[in-house]
Amino acid sequence: MAVRRDTDGEFTPVWERPEPPSRPAPSPLSRDRIVEAAIRLADADGLDAVSLRKVAAALDAGPMRLYGYLSTKTELLDLMADAVYGEIAPPAPDGDWRAALRSLAHGLREAALRHEWFADLLGGRPPLGPCALAYLEATLAALDGAPGFDDVDAVTQAAHTVNAYVIGAVRSEIAESRTERATGLDERRWQAANGPYLDRLLATGRYPALAKMVGGGPHPDAETAFATGLDQVLAGITAR
Incomplete structure (x- = not known):
């Protein structure tokens, strides 16, 4: 969590620190404007493009002015991530915990695809910004009191399991997308380039399970694969 030590020795999270008094032109600032500018930079060129100096330049402000609103780049990243969590719509309050977790999971994936740096x-x-906590609250509230979730341990374990799947799947999908852009090879062209090598290895008979999967297994698109895996996780939780 991004914090700053105050004069009395206490730590105050960036979420609870007041902003400096607003002032007029030439370049009025606020935490929201700073975060919006940082997100634009990250969307265009990744997290490496984000620094307090570059954000200040994008806002036509001196870098030192930003320190009235946040203390470190870590705090800026926390604020950026929380803004993305704020884009995820809450699930419908219909009492269906599976539908609620599906909605949250797909919302997080879609947010990460809009802002690939978010996956990093x-x-x-755990993030402690208000929007991130709202996402966590929606997850726990969907499970709390649902049939089979009669104690805190059951709720916590189910939430952790779904979260682990979603984060892993999203990070893997985005890593694949970045690799495609870096190499210029989409999945079809990558398979064509590496197919002869893989065929030679599979022909040795040392990888029978892999050969079966490559030869006859399904190869769904990323969205279908994500949804199928999520359904399998939810089915496992239901069975347990």
């Missing part, structure tokens, strides 16, 4: 910030310590 998923995992690790």
Whole structure:
């Protein structure tokens, strides 16, 4: 969590620190404007393109002015990630926990596809921004009190399992997309380039399960594969 030590020695999260008083031109600032500018930079060129100096330049402001709104790049990344969590619509309150978790999972995937850098910030310590906490609250609320989820451990484990699948699947999909752009080879062209090599290996008989999958297994598009895997996770939770 992004925090700053105050003069009394206490840590105050960036979410709870007041912004400096607004001031007029030439370039009025706010945390929202700073975050929006940082997101534009990251959307265009990834997280490596984001720095306090570059964000300040995009806003036609001096870098030192930004320090009134946040202290470090880590705080900026926290704010950016929370803004993306804010794009995820809450699920319908219909009491169907599976539908709710599907809605949240697909919402997170779609947000990450709009902002690929967001996937780099998923995992690790739980985010504590208000929008991220709202996402977590919606996940837990969908499970809390549902049939079969009679204690906190069951709710927590189910939420963790779904979250682990979603983050892993999203990060893998985006990594594949980045590789395609970096190499200029989409999946079809990559398979064509590597097909002869793989055929020679499979012909040795050392990889029978892999040969069966390559030869006759389904090869769905990314969205279908994500949805199918999510359904399998939810089915496993249901069975348990």
